[in-house]
Amino acid sequence: MFELRHFRKAAPVALALALVLAACSTKADNAGSSGSDSSGVKTDKGVTASEITLGVMTDKTGVFKNLGLGITQGNELWAKDFNDAGGVCGRKVKLEQVDHGYKADTAKTLYPQLEPKVLGMVQLLGSPVVAALKQNLLSDKLTSAPASWSSELLDNPYVMIVGTTYDLEIIDGLSYLQEQGLIKDGDTIGHVYIDGEYGKNGLRGSQFYAKKHNLTLKEVKITSTDTDLANIVTGLKGDAVKSIVLTTTPAQTGSALASNKALGLNVPVLGNNPTFDPALLSGPAAASLDKLTVVASSVPFSADIPKAKDVAAKYKATYKETPNGGTPYGYAVGEVWGAVLKKACENKDLTRDGIQAALKQTSSASTEDLVAALDFSKPGTPPTRQVYAAQPDPTAEGGLKYVKQLFEAAEAREYVAPFQK
Structure with missing residues (x-):
């Protein structure tokens, strides 16, 4: 009876101790578990x-x-x-x-x-x-x-x-082209965009700017895996566009620019942040990159x-x-x-x-x-809502030099983003 009585008293204590040790072991193994450090930081x-x-x-x-x-x-x-x-x-x-x-x-x-x-x-x-x-x-x-x-x-x-955001990049970029006299109110422009949030959000910017400036906007949807844009640029030439906007991959940018030159269209091309890669400077599109302007909030x-x-x-x-x-x-x-x-x-x-x-x-x-x-x-x-405007330059490290430092177009200030309150 003596041993059983002592066992009954000791068992809850032993169980509690085991649970405490198990909890300590779990906490030690679980890096970053909830808690606070010695200085009170949660x-x-x-x-x-x-x-x-x-x-x-x-x-x-x-x-x-x-x-x-x-x-x-x-x-x-x-x-x-x-x-x-x-x-x-x-x-x-x-x-x-x-x-x-x-x-x-x-x-x-x-x-x-x-x-x-x-x-x-x-x-x-x-x-x-x-x-x-x-x-x-x-x-x-x-x-x-x-x-x-x-x-x-x-x-x-x-x-x-x-x-x-992509929409504001395009709004700022089109404003830059118009400031430079490369497009004007009433022109027809094309926008080639990847079907997805990237392309469609850039397209929102073109649509907003086109409405503000009475531009006719020719929208062309592609996939991220399309590689040859020659037929698309041919179609835009038939539409007599005065500029092409791209929200595309760098390889697609290269194809569009090469076609722009080869077909004799030779209009200014606007790309936003992801459209350019310095590898284009050593590829087939190298001789046609002088028509490209790239806009982004980050510096070259x-x-x-x-x-x-x-x-x-x-x-x-x-x-x-x-x-x-x-x-x-x-x-x-x-x-x-x-x-x-x-x-x-x-x-x-x-x-x-x-x-x-x-x-x-x-x-x-x-x-x-x-x-x-x-x-x-x-x-x-x-x-x-600010961007840099840059252009390809084979002598610049990274392949781009900026041609206008941080700026915000008046149209960008007016634009209301989808979830803006």
Whole structure:
């Protein structure tokens, strides 16, 4: 009786101790579990005592692989500089990278493997990919910076667009062409666009500008896998267009420009952020690139501003690939993430909810002009409406030189984005 009585008293104690030990073991194994550190900073997924992990879902093997590489290298350069400067909240940033090859199905497969490991995404490349994961980001409260600039994404508060949106790029770009006397009110213009959020959102900009200036707009829809645009440009020549707008892949841009020259059309061509790749300068379209103007909120690699020069120097000391404008953009996204992380640290909340709160408090994020100044405090509204205008130049590192520094067209100020309040 003595032994049984003592066993009955000891058993609950032993069970409680076992549960405590099991819980401690689980917490130790689950990096970034919910809780707070010794200084009272709240943490959850993607945050340990020494690291903050941010995700990179990029294209290393698909149609935007060169852009994806450039952005990723910019992300890496920023992370090194950020960590060398001490990181944030006693922690260094770590980047966890995956390649989806610009395929939404692949991204859907990779996402559940990556999501539990990260606090947020410093890169999520591709309109179809972002569209496929849009609900996941909302459900998981995963603040993400898409390398996709569609204003249609701005109904999701967890989408952090660094730069202006495709529609506003096109509005600003058409304003630049008209300012240069390359188009005028009443003209006919063509817009060749990929069927999807990227192309359609750019088309919104053309439609808005055309209505404001009595332009006749010829819309031509293609897929991301179309390679030869000669027949399309032939049709636009028959329509007597005075300019062509592109929201296409770089390879499609090359085909359109080569056809523009070969067919004797020779009209100015406007492309936005993703349409250009410096590889075009050594391809069949090289002799026809003088007709192209590219508009984007981020600077060309060769930009003559101090921060861009600093990033370019670090790039050349670290990488051997041909640079492109993705690198300063990728660095700029990191700078925005750094500002948000510092604000979250100041708020003592490095949880996903804390990141979202810090983002909404960010009304003047500066990247030292790598990207226009950004205001994330107004949900549904593009954080900037400014762009640089640039043109291909084989003598410029990265293949582009800007011909007009940051500007915002009057039409861009008037434009109301789909979810703007």
